[in-house]
Amino acid sequence: MNPIYPLMQREWLQHRFAWALLALVPLALALVLVSFGQIEFDDGEADRIGTALPAVMTLVAVAVCTVSAFVVFWVTSVIIATGLARRDHGDRSIEFWLSLPVGHVPSLAVPMLVHLVLVPAAALALGLLAGHGLAMVLVARFAGLSAWFGLPWADLFAATLALGLRLLAGLPLATLWLAPVILMAMLARAWIGRWGLPVLGLVLGLGGLLADRALGQPLLLPWLGHLMQQAVQAMAGAGEVSFTARGADEALAALRGLPGLALQDLGAALGALLSPAMAVGLVVSAVCFALLVDWRQRGSKAAD
Amino acid sequence: MTGTTTTAAPLVEAIGLSVRYGAKRAVDDVSFVIPKGRVVGLLGHNGAGKTTLMRALVGLARPEGTLRVLGLDPRRERVALLRSACYIPDVAILPRWARVQDLITLMGGMHPKFSAERARQLLRRTSVGLSDRVKTLSKGMVVQAHLALVAAIDARLMILDEPTLGLDVLSRKAFYEMLIDEWCDGERSVLISTHQVEEIESLLSDVLMLNEGKLVLSISLEDIDTRFVALSHDAAVAEQMAAAHPLLRYRTGPGPGGSAAIFDGAPPEHVQALGQRMRPSLVDLFVALTRKPELDRTQF
Numbered sequence: 231m232n233p234i235y236p237l238m239q240r241e242w243l244q245h246r247f248a249w250a251l252l253a254l255v256p257l258a259l260a261l262v263l264v265s266f267g268q269i270e271f272d273d274g275e276a277d278r279i280g281t282a283l284p285a286v287m288t289l290v291a292v293a294v295c296t297v298s299a300f301v302v303f304w305v306t307s308v309i310i311a312t313g314l315a316r317r318d319h320g321d322r323s324i325e326f327w328l329s330l331p332v333g334h335v336p337s338l339a340v341p342m343l344v345h346l347v348l349v350p351a352a353a354l355a356l357g358l359l360a361g362h363g364l365a366m367v368l369v370a371r372f373a374g375l376s377a378w379f380g381l382p383w384a385d386l387f388a389a390t391l392a393l394g395l396r397l398l399a400g401l402p403l404a405t406l407w408l409a410p411v412i413l414m415a416m417l418a419r420a421w422i423g424r425w426g427l428p429v430l431g432l433v434l435g436l437g438g439l440l441a442d443r444a445l446g447q448p449l450l451l452p453w454l455g456h457l458m459q460q461a462v463q464a465m466a467g468a469g470e471v472s473f474t475a476r477g478a479d480e481a482l483a484a485l486r487g488l489p490g491l492a493l494q495d496l497g498a499a500l501g502a503l504l505s506p507a508m509a510v511g512l513v514v515s516a517v518c519f520a521l522l523v524d525w526r527q528r529g530s531k532a533a534d
Numbered sequence: 535m536t537g538t539t540t541t542a543a544p545l546v547e548a549i550g551l552s553v554r555y556g557a558k559r560a561v562d563d564v565s566f567v568i569p570k571g572r573v574v575g576l577l578g579h580n581g582a583g584k585t586t587l588m589r590a591l592v593g594l595a596r597p598e599g600t601l602r603v604l605g606l607d608p609r610r611e612r613v614a615l616l617r618s619a620c621y622i623p624d625v626a627i628l629p630r631w632a633r634v635q636d637l638i639t640l641m642g643g644m645h646p647k648f649s650a651e652r653a654r655q656l657l658r659r660t661s662v663g664l665s666d667r668v669k670t671l672s673k674g675m676v677v678q679a680h681l682a683l684v685a686a687i688d689a690r691l692m693i694l695d696e697p698t699l700g701l702d703v704l705s706r707k708a709f710y711e712m713l714i715d716e717w718c719d720g721e722r723s724v725l726i727s728t729h730q731v732e733e734i735e736s737l738l739s740d741v742l743m744l745n746e747g748k749l750v751l752s753i754s755l756e757d758i759d760t761r762f763v764a765l766s767h768d769a770a771v772a773e774q775m776a777a778a779h780p781l782l783r784y785r786t787g788p789g790p791g792g793s794a795a796i797f798d799g800a801p802p803e804h805v806q807a808l809g810q811r812m813r814p815s816l817v818d819l820f821v822a823l824t825r826k827p828e829l830d831r832t833q834f
Contacts (some may be wrong), residue, residue, distance in 0.1 A: 236643025243636045244629075323629035326680075330644045333614035404615060528594070 233332040234448040237340035238348075245310075249303075249349070257360050261296065264367045272410045284369045284377040285386060285485060291368050292361030296397065298349055299357030311412055311426065314341050315420035315522050334523045336507035343514060346412065347404045351398055385485045393531050396466065399496050403464035403503065407457050410511040420525050425525035455509050464499045535680040543605060544569045545691050545723050546591065550599035552747075553586050562747035563599070568688070571720040573713075573737055577820050578744035584727040586625055587744065588695045591725070592621045593673040604690060617646055620687040624695040624727075624776070628667035628680055634662055641683060653686035659708065673700040681709055685717060692717070694726040710737055734814045745824040762819060763801060765809030766794045778805040782822030796822045 270339065318324035328338065369378040405412075414434075416427030438450035502508075546568035550733065553561040561583045571706065572667055578584045589595040591603050593612030595635065605613045622683060634657065635641060642650045660678040677700045684692070692713075696704045714737055718724060728734055741758075743751040766786055767775055772793060775783060780795035796814050800806070814822075 231644070231646045233644050236640050240640055243640070244631050261807060321629045321630045325623040327626045329592065329616065329621040329623065330641065330647070331613045332644050333613050431602065470592060 231349075234340055235335050237332065238344055239423070241341055241344040250304060252306060253299070253353075253356055256298065260298075260360075260364055261367065264291075264364050265371070282485075284373045285381055286360070287368050287372070288365040288381060288386060289379075289389060289485065291365035292358060292418070293393065294418060295358035295361030295364055296354055296393065299353045299360065300397065303353035304350045308408075308412060311342055311345045312339070312415040312419050314323050315525065316417050316423065326522070334526045338519070338526060342412075344470040347402055351401055354394060354401070355396050355414050358390060374395075382485070389488040392492040396492035396496055400465040400499055403451035403499055404461040405510065405534070406503070407464055411454065411457060413515050413522070417521055417525075419516050422523060453510065454509060457511060460502055460505075460507070463502065466495060480513055537569070542570055542601050547602045547726070548600065549588075550709055551590065551601050552598045553583075553587075553590050553595045553667055553781055554598070558746050560591065561594075561597070561744075562749075564744075564749040566742055566749060568723050568725060568740075570693075570723055572678060572723045572739045574723065574742060575727045575731070575734060575738040575739045575816070576725055576742050576744065577731060577816070578727070579824060581746075582824070583747040584744055585695055586747075588621070588623075588693050588725070588727065591693055592616065592619065602794060611672050617692040619693060620684045620689040620698045621693045622684050622695060624699070628668045628676055631667070633665055633667050634679055635664040637668075637679075637683060641686075645687060647688040648683075649688065653683055656685055656712070658683035659712075660705075661792065663832040672831050674702060675706065677701050678709075685712060691720050692724045692726075694724065696728055697717065697726065698728065706733065710734065715766060728788045731820060732815070738782075738816075741816060742821055743823055750823045751819070758819065760767070761799065761815060763797045763799070763806075764811050764812045764814035764818070765795055765797070765801070765806065767809030769793055771808045774808055777807065778802060780822075782798070782825070784818060784821070794818070 318327055366378050369375075371383070414430060415427055418430035420426070422429050432452065434450065438448075438454075441450045442448045536792065544567040546566075547567050548567075551561060551564045552559055564583075564587065576587070586595055590597045590601060591608055591815055593608035593610075593615060596609060600761070602664070603615055604618050608615050630675075632640075638650050638653050641648045641653070657679065658674070661790065662671065662675050662679045664678075665676075670681070671679065677698065681697060698709060701709065710733070713724065727794060732804050741751065741753045742749060762781075769792075769823070772783070775793075775795045778795075778797070778801050780797045783793065785796045786792050786794045794812065795809070796818060797805075
C-alpha cells in the first residue's frame with residue numbers, strides 16, 4: 231500500500247480552508263483595487279508604449295499576480311514546513327500517526343513535498359489564471375473590452391506559459407537550494423520547540439563568526455547568503471537576462487522573445503546546481519533529515 | 535504464558551527485555567510469551583513500565599534483549615508489524631483538526647487491513663457522528679471513536695494501553711463485549727493494560743504484572759487458582775495466619791470473619807484448617823505482589 235497519496239490527502243484535509251482563504255482574500259482585494267483604483271504612468275510612458283499598452287498591462291498584471299500569489303503561499307508554506315516535525319506533538323496525535331503502518335521517511339518527506347513544492351506550484355498556477363482575470367478587468371477599464379479581445383493572444387499565451395513553466399521548473403531547484411536552511415530550521419524547532427528558530431539564528435550567526443576567525447576567512451555566512459541568492463535565481467534571473475522595451479514594437483518583440491529568454495534562464499539555473507555549495511547543501515540536508523527521522527522515531531517522548 | 539504449551543509460534547516473545555530512559559531502566563530484564571488466542575492483562579502501578587513495554591512492542595522504544603512481535607523485530611520492521619498489529623496508546627490522541635470521516639478516509643489509505651465499512655458500523659453504536667470534528671467531542675467520545683477505528687482493523691494482535699480511560703461504564707462494557715464477542719476469535723490476541731482490574735478480570739486468560747520495571751508474575755488465570763491460595767479467616771486466628779508468612783493479609787469486609795490471607799503455594803495444613811479457601815482476586819494478588827513490604831503486615 232503506497233502511503234504517498236493518503237499523506238498528501240492529510241495535508242489537503244488539514245489545510246484546505248486556510249489555503250482557500252489565502253487564495254481568495256488577496257484575490258478579492260486585488261479585484262477591488264483593479265476595479266476602483268488608479269494607475270499612473272511616468273510622463274510620456276503610456277505614449278511610448280502606445281498600442282502595446284493593453285498587452286503590457288496584461289503581462290504585468292499576470293506577472294504581479296503570479297509572483298504575489300507565489301510569495302504569499304511560499305512564505306506561509308515555509309513557516310508551516312519548519313513546524314512539520316513537531317506539529318502533532320501539541321495534541322499528542324503523533325501517537326495516532328505512529329500507530330499506523332507508515333514509515334518515518336514518507337511521513338516527513340511527503341508533507342515537505344506538499345508544502346514546499348506542490349502548494350507553491352499550485353499558487354503559481356492560480357496566480358497565472360487569476361492574473362489573466364485581473365488583466366481583463368484592468369484592460370477593459372483603461373482601454374475598453376475590445377482592446378482585450380484585440381490582444382496578441384498567441385504571443386501572450388506563449389509568454390505567460392513560458393513565465394509559468396519557468397517558475398514551475400525553478401521551484402524545485404529553489405527548494406533544493408534552500409533545503410539545508412529549511413531542514414536546519416525544522417530540526418531546531420523539533421529539538422527545542424518555539425525557541426528553535428531564534429536559537430538557530432544565534433548558533434549560525436555566532437558559529438559563522440567563530441568559523442570565520444578559526445579559518446581566517448568568511449565561510450558559513452557567505453555560504454548561506456549564496457544559497458539564498460541561488461534560490462532566488464533558480465526562480466528567475468539565473469541567466470542574467472533582461473527584458474526592456476522602449477516602444478510598442480520593442481514591447482511586442484520582447485513579448486515574443488520571452489519563451490526563449492525563459493528557456494535560457496532555466497538552463498543557467500540548472501547549470502548552477504553543479505557547484506560545491508550545492509554539494510555541501512545536499513550533505514547538510516541529508517544529515518538534518520536523518521536526524522529528523524531519528525527524532526520522530528521516539529514519538530511523543532521526544533517532545534517531552 | 536509460562537506453563538502453557540503450544541506448538542504454534544507465539545505472537546509475542548520477549549527474552550531479557552529491558553528499556554532504558556537514560557540511566558533509569560523503565561523495563562528491567564522481562565521475559566514472557568503471548569501465544570495466539572489469548573487476552574492478556576498487563577497490570578502495574580503508575581510508573582511500573584506498562585506503557586514503556588507496550589511502546590517497545592510497537593517499535594516506539596529502543597529495547598535491549600530479544601523481542602519478536604508477530605515474528606518481526608518491532609524496531610526494524612515497524613511498518614510491516616503495524617500492518618498486522620494495532621495499538622492504542624494511553625491517551626485520547628486523535629488529531630483535533632480532523633473530522634471522524636476524514637480519519638476513516640486516511641486510515642483506509644494508510645492501513646491495508648482497515649475496513650471503512652466496519653468502522654462506520656462500529657461508530658453507529660456510539661454517539662459519535664461521521665461529520666463530527668474531533669475537537670468538538672468530549673474525551674469519552676474521542677475514546678469511543680478511536681476504539682471504533684482500531685477495532686475495524688483486521689489485526690492479529692491488539693495492544694491497548696488504558697483504552698477505556700474516560701469512558702462511562704456502559705461504554706466500557708460495550709467495548710469489552712465487542713472485543714470478546716466479535717474480535718477475539720481464537721487466532722488473535724489482545725494485550726490490555728488497565729487500572730480497572732475488577733472489570734476485565736472475567737475477560738482475561740492470562741496476566742502479566744509489572745512492578746518497578748520487573749515482571750513479578752506471568753501466569754494464566756487457571757494457574758492462579760493452582761498456585762496461589764487465599765484463606766478467609768476470623769480475626770481470632772490472625773496471629774497464627776501472620777506467623778505462616780502469607781504474601782498479603784487484608785480485610786474482606788466488616789465483622790469478625792472479614793479477614794483473608796494469600797499464600798504463594800499451599801500453606802501448611804494446620805494453617806489451612808484455620809480458614810476457608812477462596813479464589814484470590816486479581817486485585818488482591820496484584821497488591822500482594824507489588825505493595826512495598828514495609829506497608830504490608832505491620833498495618834494489621
